Amino acid sequence: MKRGAGIRGLSMGMSLAAAIGLAAMTGPARADEAAAKLAADHLYAGTLAEGDTALTAILAMDPQNGEAKIGLATVKFVRAIEKLSQGLYRYGLQQPRNSFMLPVLRLPVPVNPNPEPITYEAFRGLLSDFAADIGATEKLLGEMGPEEFKFPLDLARVRYDINGDGGFDPEESMLGVLTHVTGVGRDRMPADLTFAFDRADAYWLQGYCNVILGVDDFFLAYDWHESFEYTFHLFFPKSDLPFTRALDAAGPDDFTNIADLISFLHVRWPLADAKRMSDSRAAFKKAVTLSRKDWDAIEAETDNDREWLPNPKQTGRFAGFTVTEDRIKAWRAVLDQVDLMLDGKKLVPHWRFRQGFNLAKVFEEPRPFDIVLWVTGPAALPYLQDGPIGTSQDWNGLAEVFEGSFGIYMAWFN
DSSP: OOHHHHHHHHHHHHHHHHHHHHHHHHOHHHHHHHHHHHHHHHHHHTOHHHHHHHHHHHHHHOTTOHHHHHHHHHHHHHHHHHHHHHHHHHTTOOOOSSOOOOGGGGSOOOOOSSOOOOOHHHHHHHHHHHHHHHHHHHHHHHTOOSOOOOEEEEGGGOBOOSSSSSOOOTTSBHHHHHHHHHOOOGGGSOSOOEEEEOHHHHHHHHHHHHHHHHHHHHHHTBOOHHHHHHHGGGTOTTOOOHHHHHSOTTOOOHHHHHHHHHHHHHSOBOBSOHHHHHHHHHHHHHHHHHHHHHHHHHHHOOOOSSOSSOOTTSOOOSTTOOOOHHHHHHHHHHHHHHHHHHTTSSBBOOTTOSSEEOHHHHHHSOOOBOHHHHHHSGGGGGGEEOSOBOOHHHHHHHHHTTTTOHHHHHHHHO
């Protein structure tokens, strides 16, 4: 660790002592403010491990401290991203242009001039560890009470060490994650990215954790090592895979990227862990429930303090994106539709069949996964049944309320 990092750690340890002393002298309200500041200071300094220790110590003395709990959950969430990013950097992730991306491969990672060779087992290990870390964050958020709190945090100042060198370059910040993952440019974000996160935002973050867990569990439920062997040179070009060694040295272009996408989706994925599919469905179900709780809390708010997700009476801070009553109503309708489909109460349409397929059974009675057979129809056969079927008209009507930006609103509304 660099000398500066050690000094920062010592400084944060002194901050913890000060916070504890302040709590003893001035009572709970001040203690909460001190815990929130302590968490923010660690996030700004990038001393995430020290922040985890310090905030855990505060919660051991005051388990109902909302600021300490949301601060610790935020630290754990950023630590999970840091750990995954360091793994991707270690193996030399490079994001190609005009190609498919798994969600975890959207993280901004600088080029590693001397990466380690990656294997399917190593990459699967990164996904599994990331799921465990996000699961720990989700569990902590689930232990929060209904009490309100305030956690001011400037997202532009939040640092994490992508390459594990103990220092922090300008791009090693949560701002890079926001722009890469959402696709929203810096010009559409407020000049001041300080938000006063509150109880509603804790529901939002917990829901987001469940979305991540649902996606991770899906991929971990299957054995897709052949897809990895044939296509992951696209993401890790210096990997020593047999297919990579045989490729033309000219490198990828748009056509070869399309070929690799076809290869990734063509290979049949055997089922490796059926429980992961059930867990995936449960996580998506929980995300829907938490989104409803989030919007219940947002609509009940009467303040107007640097809102992450505002209600129609509060001030929005993202240029070009507004929250209206119609959009909230449409989003709640989207949640209702997703919930019905995840429960199998509304069937998913398939272009080749009169019947729809039961999405709940896809998760609860999983079979080997083959996207080509899903598109052409045979994979859907075991799940077809009679019943109400969702239609494209239903979804198109809801999406129109968001005026062509439904994808971005979906990522934001969660």
